[in-house]
Amino acid sequence: MCIRSENQSPWPGSCVHVLCPGPQDQVFRHATGRLVSGQSDRWQIVQSDVLVIGGGFGGLWSAIRAAGCGSTVTLVDRSFAGKSGHSFFAGGAMMVLLPEDDLDECIRDIVAGNGWLIDQEMVEEVFKGSFYRLKDLESFGMSFRKSGGTYLWTRARGTMKVKNLWPANATAGDEVTLLRKIALSTGLVRIIDHAFIYDLAKASDGTIAGALGAGVQNPENYLFKAKGVILATNSGGYRGHHLASELQGLGPFMAFDAGAKIKNPEFHYINMRPAKHEIEGSGILPAIGARWVNGKGEHFMEQYDPLFKDRAPVLKIVQAAAREARAGKAPISMDVEGITEEEREKFRTLQVSHGWMPLLFEKCAREEGYDPLRNNIEWKPAYECNKLGLLADAQCRTSLKGLFAAGMARTLGINPFTGWSIAACTWSGYTAGESCSRYASANDWKSIDFAGAEESRSRFMNPLGRERGLDPDKVVHDLQKILFPADVLILMKEGSLNKALDGVLALKEESLSRMAAADLRTLIKARETATMLLSAEMTLKASLMRRESRDGIFFREDFPEPDNANWLKWILVEKGEKGEMKFSTEDVPFARYRFRPSS
Ligand SMILES: Cc1cc2nc3c(=O)[nH]c(=O)nc-3n(C[C@H](O)[C@H](O)[C@H](O)COP(=O)(O)OP(=O)(O)OC[C@H]3O[C@@H](n4cnc5c(N)ncnc54)[C@H](O)[C@@H]3O)c2cc1C
Structure with a gap:
């Protein structure tokens, strides 16, 4: 099995092949089966080298690349990988650096448009790889709009130089559906649809060694065991808009709970939508x-x-x-x-x-x-999603050993430029797949902390045991009433942020342990709602911290100017010893970067 691009990469170190040739005798090495002893006999165990959670651009590219590097992969999705998530609904515009384009101009556009608060090395890698991923897609059978053999492009909104290419039929739906087929065609990827992941599983030494899931259409209790895990479940939100109603931040927050760091919790994507x-x-x-x-x-x-x-x-x-x-x-x-x-x-x-x-x-x-x-x-502002995600490095490693992140579940930037998301999700999926596969080759399966897994499962199931309690949908509506007035997340100021924070903390106190569920669907909603409450608390606290404004990405009415002396920084959050949110900041490393603001 070998699918390769025809073009050779001019950049040292960047990989041209999407699927490297595997050993001739490679066989599908998945092992599934029930553990038969003691406390673990309730788990359906699915084992592979790499576990990918989420089947959008981030997850599918991860799976394809990890398989291309020779790993066995299980990709699990709560819905149907390749036909769910944001990826399936996207218009398909994708930023691509064509051979005649100037790399530096494109990087500068994206960096300045993100208020200088973006990882510049990542931006460079996204652009450097973009043409090769385009060629991979074409070799898979995708076609992009062309005229007379030349790509047709549009200028990405809010940029001066960056180009967007479009699928011939102007929808990303066909693209992710195709990626699913390509992943399966490797023979090394197994896709399990309709399994809801509610927690990461740890090994006895504390490293990430899998995930715990519940069958959405069957009564299975899954334990997905893997040497390395890639989280690709997208970012979070508050069901502000029907196309983004699937995003609650489940993935980043289960990683946060396990000890990973979250970055950029103060930023949001709010768009104009017809009323x-x-x-x-x-x-x-x-x-x-x-x-x-x-x-x-x-x-x-x-x-x-x-x-x-x-x-x-x-x-x-x-x-x-x-x-x-x-x-x-x-x-x-x-x-x-x-x-x-x-x-x-x-x-x-x-x-x-x-x-x-x-x-x-x-x-x-x-x-x-x-x-x-x-x-x-008439058009009105509508809340789409937040821009928080897991802190991850240029190899898509998170701060937790064994855990990698791809797609919008990791921070890929703040400004939702048209075309950037798909380009960056593609890059991060490809990169996470390669890194995680390498990690899996160097590590063995570890023994799972079954006591921790049992505890997590019973925490997830808790609302089922309550005969009477709060309806998760009602809690979400109350949360929306707190967050969506224009002076909370659009035209922010200290008084309204504090008032909203008080409201969120009171709602959290009142509802976290009182939501009830009569069935699995409502149980999942209860977990989503609990995550949204945490996310709201985090975003409001972080917004209060950032006492400045950044052109086009963050606006505090009480601090309307940028404060480059104090706020060329990222806000990070991790779980403290007592379970509290521990906030810190990290300076943007301009000494290492090529582009910086003039003042
Ligand atoms: C209407 C619309 C148009 C857009 N148009 C463009 C565009 O033209 N260009 C562009 O660049 N960007 C566009 N975007 C943004 C872009 O589509 C997304 O940012 C990108 O597709 C996100 O990919 P992802 O892999 O991170 O997440 P997703 O595609 O959302 O995939 C995440 C997957 O994870 C699964 N999942 C989530 N939680 C769990 C769980 N607990 N257990 C198991 N599975 C789980 C979901 O079911 C989903 O399949 C658009 C977005 C929308 C909504």
Whole structure:
């Protein structure tokens, strides 16, 4: 088995092959079976060299690469790998550094757009590998938009130089479905769908040696045993938006509980969304002539971002919209009159006709009688997800031995530039797969701490035992009421952050041990809700710490200017000895980096 790119890498040390040739006699070495003795007889044990949790871009690339390096892999997903998570719904724009592009200009764009708070070495690696992953995808059978043999590209929103390439049919759904097939075709990857992971499993020496799961469609208690584990479950959120409702931060927070460090808890992705119906386009429509307009008919973005105007980074548009609304100039609409007929047709053919978009355009017409490409409809800020993730290095190793992180479950940056996420998830999956496989080759399976596993399982099952208690959905609604007013996470200030924190702590106290579940579905919701409460506490505390603003990524009304002297730092959180959240900061290592702010 060998799938390789034709191009040779010009960069020393970067790997060109996605799947290295394995030994001829390599066989699938999974072992499954029940332990028959004592306290562990309830576990269905699934063993492999590498365990990947999550089947989006991060997880599938991890599995493909780990298998390419010769490891046996189990990939487990709570839904259906390759057809769930954010990856399946994405538009598919992917940043790629084409051979004629200037690497430094692209790095600088991304670094400056992240307020200088991004790992520059990682950004460089993402771009360096991007063309080779593109070639891998093409060798798998994916095609990208071209004209006369040349790639068609769009400029990523909020950047000056970076290019986005698009799948020929403008949806990432086909891409992840294809990655699933490629992973399975290696013969070394087993995919177990519909298994919900609720905790990591530790070995007796404290290293990460697997994960614990519950069958969603069967009554299995899984113990996934592995030499190395890759967490690729995406980031967190508060169900603010239906496309992001799957994100609660389960993966990063189970790693936090096991001792891993979380980075960037104060940052969020809040986007503009149509007030009545979902459609995608807050980034693409302004690129083809649409403009943001307030209730008084004023195009207001130029005053907030004279350079990028309506194509400003998304959080800047959200902040501007919130300030316009507070000044009595709501509603905020997308003025689509400036889009030419030709662009409208192109958008309809490429964006609207694929994936789930046609259904939503039809719904707009059927239920409201409007066409979002012709009528100026109201848009509002909607919370998508937070940008916290596991602290991980350039090899995607977390601070816990045996645990690696890929996709948005690790910090990949703050600014949700269109196209960056898929490029960075692809890079991190590929890298984590390779690192974890190498780690697995150098280590043996360890004996699992079964007492710890049993304890974790009974903690997870706890809400099932309560006859009466709180409904997790109700707790989430109460949490949303605390977090979603504009002065909490969009236009932050000390008073409103403290008030929200008090509310979250009270809600946590009142509900954490009182949620009840009558079935597995509600049990899972109870775990998700508990995670969201922790995440909310962490984000508010971290937002209070950062007493400054960073252009386009973080805005404190009481500290509206950047404070480069004190805040070119990352906030990190780990679990303290008594289970408390222990916050610290780490300076951005500019002595090692090539790009730095001018003042
Ligand atoms: C509508 C939309 C459009 C987008 N468009 C673009 C775009 O054009 N370009 C771009 O770069 N980015 C885009 N993005 C963002 C990008 O798609 C995501 O950031 C990226 O796909 C995340 O990949 P991931 O592998 O980290 O996570 P996901 O794709 O979310 O995968 C995580 C997987 O983990 C599984 N999982 C989670 N928790 C558990 C658990 N406890 N147990 C077992 N399994 C679990 C989930 O079921 C899921 O399959 C878009 C996002 C959305 C929502």
